[in-house]
Amino acid sequence: MAHALSPLPKKNFGYDEAEHLLLRAGFGGTPAQIVALSDLGLDDAVESLVHWETVDAQLNDDSAFRSDIMEPLATEDRRMRDRARQRGDETTLDKFRTMRQERQRQDRRQMREIQSWWLEQLIESPRPLQEKLTLFWHGHFATGYRSVEDSWHMMLQNHMLRENAGGNFKTDLVQRIIRDPAMIKYLNNNQNTRRAPNENLARELMELFTLGEGNGYTEDDIKEGARALTGFTFRDDDFAFNRRNYDENTKRIFGRTGQFDGDDFVELIFQRQSIAWFVPWKLHRFFVDDQQEMTQATRRVVEQMSRTFRRSNWEVRPMLRELLRSAWFYDSVNRQTMIKSPVQLIVQAIRTLDLPARNLTRLNQTCSVMGQELFMPPSVKGWEGGRKWINTSTLLLRENTLVYLMTGRDPTAKAWESNKGGWDARPLVAHLRDLPDRDECHDVVAYLARLTLGAVPTDARTIRWIEIAREHGPENNDTLIRLLSLMTASPEYQLC
Amino acid sequence: MTQTPWTRRQFLHRGGVFASMAATTPLFIQEASRAMSIPAGSLVSSLAGVPQDRVLVVVQLGGGNDGLNTVVPYGSKEYYNKRPRLAIAAPGRHANGALQIPGVDGIGLHPAFTGMRELVDEGVGCIVQGVGYPNPNRSHFSSMDIWHTANTNGRDIGWLGRYFDNTCSGTPEAGAGIAIGNAAPLAMQGSRSMPVSFESPELYRWLGEDLGDDVSSAWRGMPLQDHSDQKDNLAFLKRTTLDAQLSSDEVRKAASRSPLAAWPSGDLANQLKMVAAMIRAELPTRVFYVTLGGFDTHANQEGTHQRLLRQVGDSLLAFHKELKAQRNDGRVLTMVFSEFGRRVGENGSGGTDHGTAAPMYLMGPMVRPGVLGTHPDLRRLEDGDLKHTTDFREVYAGVLQNWMKADPVEILQGRWAPAQVLRT
Numbered sequence: 001m002a003h004a005l006s007p008l009p010k011k012n013f014g015y016d017e018a019e020h021l022l023l024r025a026g027f028g029g030t031p032a033q034i035v036a037l038s039d040l041g042l043d044d045a046v047e048s049l050v051h052w053e054t055v056d057a058q059l060n061d062d063s064a065f066r067s068d069i070m071e072p073l074a075t076e077d078r079r080m081r082d083r084a085r086q087r088g089d090e091t092t093l094d095k096f097r098t099m100r101q102e103r104q105r106q107d108r109r110q111m112r113e114i115q116s117w118w119l120e121q122l123i124e125s126p127r128p129l130q131e132k133l134t135l136f137w138h139g140h141f142a143t144g145y146r147s148v149e150d151s152w153h154m155m156l157q158n159h160m161l162r163e164n165a166g167g168n169f170k171t172d173l174v175q176r177i178i179r180d181p182a183m184i185k186y187l188n189n190n191q192n193t194r195r196a197p198n199e200n201l202a203r204e205l206m207e208l209f210t211l212g213e214g215n216g217y218t219e220d221d222i223k224e225g226a227r228a229l230t231g232f233t234f235r236d237d238d239f240a241f242n243r244r245n246y247d248e249n250t251k252r253i254f255g256r257t258g259q260f261d262g263d264d265f266v267e268l269i270f271q272r273q274s275i276a277w278f279v280p281w282k283l284h285r286f287f288v289d290d291q292q293e294m295t296q297a298t299r300r301v302v303e304q305m306s307r308t309f310r311r312s313n314w315e316v317r318p319m320l321r322e323l324l325r326s327a328w329f330y331d332s333v334n335r336q337t338m339i340k341s342p343v344q345l346i347v348q349a350i351r352t353l354d355l356p357a358r359n360l361t362r363l364n365q366t367c368s369v370m371g372q373e374l375f376m377p378p379s380v381k382g383w384e385g386g387r388k389w390i391n392t393s394t395l396l397l398r399e400n401t402l403v404y405l406m407t408g409r410d411p412t413a414k415a416w417e418s419n420k421g422g423w424d425a426r427p428l429v430a431h432l433r434d435l436p437d438r439d440e441c442h443d444v445v446a447y448l449a450r451l452t453l454g455a456v457p458t459d460a461r462t463i464r465w466i467e468i469a470r471e472h473g474p475e476n477n478d479t480l481i482r483l484l485s486l487m488t489a490s491p492e493y494q495l496c
Numbered sequence: 497m498t499q500t501p502w503t504r505r506q507f508l509h510r511g512g513v514f515a516s517m518a519a520t521t522p523l524f525i526q527e528a529s530r531a532m533s534i535p536a537g538s539l540v541s542s543l544a545g546v547p548q549d550r551v552l553v554v555v556q557l558g559g560g561n562d563g564l565n566t567v568v569p570y571g572s573k574e575y576y577n578k579r580p581r582l583a584i585a586a587p588g589r590h591a592n593g594a595l596q597i598p599g600v601d602g603i604g605l606h607p608a609f610t611g612m613r614e615l616v617d618e619g620v621g622c623i624v625q626g627v628g629y630p631n632p633n634r635s636h637f638s639s640m641d642i643w644h645t646a647n648t649n650g651r652d653i654g655w656l657g658r659y660f661d662n663t664c665s666g667t668p669e670a671g672a673g674i675a676i677g678n679a680a681p682l683a684m685q686g687s688r689s690m691p692v693s694f695e696s697p698e699l700y701r702w703l704g705e706d707l708g709d710d711v712s713s714a715w716r717g718m719p720l721q722d723h724s725d726q727k728d729n730l731a732f733l734k735r736t737t738l739d740a741q742l743s744s745d746e747v748r749k750a751a752s753r754s755p756l757a758a759w760p761s762g763d764l765a766n767q768l769k770m771v772a773a774m775i776r777a778e779l780p781t782r783v784f785y786v787t788l789g790g791f792d793t794h795a796n797q798e799g800t801h802q803r804l805l806r807q808v809g810d811s812l813l814a815f816h817k818e819l820k821a822q823r824n825d826g827r828v829l830t831m832v833f834s835e836f837g838r839r840v841g842e843n844g845s846g847g848t849d850h851g852t853a854a855p856m857y858l859m860g861p862m863v864r865p866g867v868l869g870t871h872p873d874l875r876r877l878e879d880g881d882l883k884h885t886t887d888f889r890e891v892y893a894g895v896l897q898n899w900m901k902a903d904p905v906e907i908l909q910g911r912w913a914p915a916q917v918l919r920t
Binding site: 088090091093094097098101104144146147149188200290291337338339365368369371378379380384386387388390391392393394395396399400403404407409411459460461464465467468471481482485486489490491492494495 | 679688707708720
């Protein structure tokens, strides 16, 4: 039997394949970018995405963000507050409460700015796979600002995930996430002490981060694992090990006995048979096929991914490289089949059509209504994805967001806002003018449909679109906007 | 059997007006043909007492409504001690004294909350006192999440989402829950369901139609029939697109009809007016969710709070009158809550800070009218705050069990004695 991830023959890597690669391992690109990628050939194209350090890039400027908005009270202030509490001095306590509320207001404002900062990063980064994986890990190690209430910690976590997005799953990601202040706060490990163990982090570490629900651990392993994780907390912006809260007694985890701490617990988890399976399966759903059911073919592929994952000692890149070079990845059953996430929808539209990003705050709001607000996953389970993104209202909003990007019509305002238009779609089709013997209307429709939908529909729509092009003139910007609005409101546009 | 006349509306009701139902129902067309053989009466029944017809409307007052100045403990000396500037005088004592509630002594209503008073008088309004939960959280976000998830760690899916997950087999019909606003409330997010949400019916449509008549007709004429494999994402998207086209027309048509009662202006009134219109059009929606913000009155509370309570009371009253004129009041229960009340003592800026327990309000002819539960004792505070006397999950349990006819233990993931808030 052939290898489940045998590579695509090099000669089969053309424009379509490069487009597919850039959509799935990134957020798509302009035809010129796709041509450049396909010219590299399969191996170098994949390498240019996976080994992103070779691409020069700078993070968008984040120097204006403040680290001190939510910093803990100075010792003196804390004493003053404690005294006021003991005396029941409401006036002083009121002052502290007001101060805290003002800081929370400022911090929520900063969180919104950081959301826009990341969205801009997603739109502009020349290392699309790094950003896409950062988004993957954000959903995997889901942490929500609502409970963390510290925008700086959310940003530190985002940096950490970005820097380690292609690193070693065990040593770069899992071992860091259990030391991450935002995660520790989110899953209450700062309250996990030998006297009052809190199982939250221990449970999710196995259920959601590494092994998968019910996959190779028991409730007792959670209890004992929680004891191992005692003392893992943070002070200000850094991880801290609090020896006083650490439970030094022996624990029994997965049938092994020892004086385990948090790192030992991680070691033990990575010795479980089931460890190799969960993350590859999630990555496959993220990059190849978003359906929940596992088909026979998928099982073979995920098993192969697991083997590579284990063999490389939990490196992310070798597994991804093998997947992105495989014939399976480019197989027709896996093209234009995944439902775009809200972030994918917006970022891909802007990157592919070279649209103006307009108002990032508005785009973030739109994203949130479509079900994916950055830094605020709905629960510790992250985003389920796939069809869960779609219902009638999110679908209409998706279509309206494209109208907004193209025309400036605010998807949340009742009336058209004037003077917000001004996107010129004509450069998209300018090169078609130089072709000989052409039916311009036909060409414009075919080209735009190919650009937005991956293929020209074989039904009555295409005829209708050509009629519209003839009626209003294919050289008019207004015509192009009409056509693109209709195309992006086609069901196929939700797929990538 | 008589062949019922075929109308588009019936088609919609049977076919699942809203999306994700399409995920499990066979082809839309099959559904439609099944609908044709069912007598019209059973399609859109409005018989009171038929659980399938019962509607819950949740009104969220965001920011933390000051319970003590809404339902005023004028019989308490401590109330006046702690609030020298903001306290509301006893009824009759003052032109702006609290409103008397017939048969209740020591507890009155804010003078601007006349709408609520009228609802109580009519026997369709009830106030549940001192509602909260243990170890109260004073952060807006966290406390709101606790109310939305019915879980004190606040990290879960929504309680109404679990209701949809549990009561609908297969994928829940997405239109079973409609939230007015530009965000889907956590309360309505289930593991398999997400509410339909829109700020106004005018926005629940494809805006591209404004680009030209030919664009509009091309969009509406898109061929969306699909006979391919159910598992295919594209087939799913085609069905949802068709559902969106039909339901957007339906919702906008419903909302465009003139109301039967007189309505005040304001954000809450506008939202409830839309809800009333959708109820009147007999959309298959079980839960509606509306939100009014602005209750975070840290400074100069008096004027703001007065305006807010006037708005809440008058909007609820108009909603009731509208439903009554529609003869739908018997099938609609309205429940009002806020994420917390405010501190007992006023602060130095003529306002109040985040507190704990506060009243909830229920409306409809099915409620036990008047003042229910026990007012928290102002002499026995906890950290300067009221101690709750009813857990909000007891109220949820009462509503789930006695109104929605659902199992509260499963949905609330715990055993809460259902509060007896409905007439038996």
